[in-house]
Amino acid sequence: MPRFAANLSMLYNEHEFLDRFAAAAADGFEGVECQFPYAFDPEDMARRLADHGLQQVLFNAPPGDMAAGERGLACLPGREAGFRAGFAKALDYAQALNCPRIHVMAGVAPAGVERALLQATYEANLAWAAGQAAGAGRDVLIEPINTRDIPGYFLNRQDEAHRIVQAIGAPNLKVQFDLYHCQIVEGDVAMKIRQYLPTGRVGHFQIAGVPMRHEPDLGELNHPYLFSVIDEVAAASGWQGWVGCEYRPARGAVAGGTSAGLGWWPRG
Secondary structure, eight states: OOEEEEETTTSOTTSOGGGHHHHHHHTTOOEEEOSOOTTSOHHHHHHHHHHTTOEEEEEEOOOSOGGGTOOOSTTOTTOHHHHHHHHHHHHHHHHHHTOOEEEOOOOBOOTTOOHHHHHHHHHHHHHHHHHHHHHTTOEEEEOOOOTTTSTTBSOOOHHHHHHHHHHHOOTTEEEEEEHHHHHHHTOOHHHHHHHHGGGTOEEEEEEOOTTTOOOTTSSSOOHHHHHHHHHHHHHHHTOOOEEEEOOOOSHHHHHTSGGGGGGGOOOO
């Protein structure tokens, strides 16, 4: 069975954020991830990790102005300075939290800008970020995201993401493979795991039920089968990463908390 990390931005939201570390550890999680940690002091977060024997396995670089609809700056021409400042802040947090992976959001493609320019900007920013992260011993991750959840998002498909990683050629630039987004955009999830996991370019998985992004046992994906595929391919390829649980609890919401919805997880 893969190693699962609780996404503390979406799970345990019956607790204040800093109290979610204890709740996740009490349920048996050994790893945690989150989306944007920047509202919290990294030293406070590091203490919670240490107190509860947890590893921070992933978080996102700053996304820009979320209130204005920004979902990352990496593909946006003219925003390079903001991208670099945000990534430098992410590296500081990664150092404090001993976190090996930083997800860089591509951004929403602005209307009227040629895709070739967005692509060139994106790849240049990723190459720069990978170079900065390499010196700090961190991986940079890119994630294809479906355009139902984020209309206009620049990066949507696994093949696109892997082409970009191959083109840049930085060994610490990898793909964040979210089974939820992949199913919505492409389908054929099991075969894509078999295709891409052996390449060494997959840095992290994430899961959620499709289509409503609830617990993994709600919806159209057969997660136990997909976990067995990950196990099989990981054993053959030597992959030792994490599977992030980035879903909105549905059973937990009606039964008193996230813990009540963890029946999908065959622990032990």
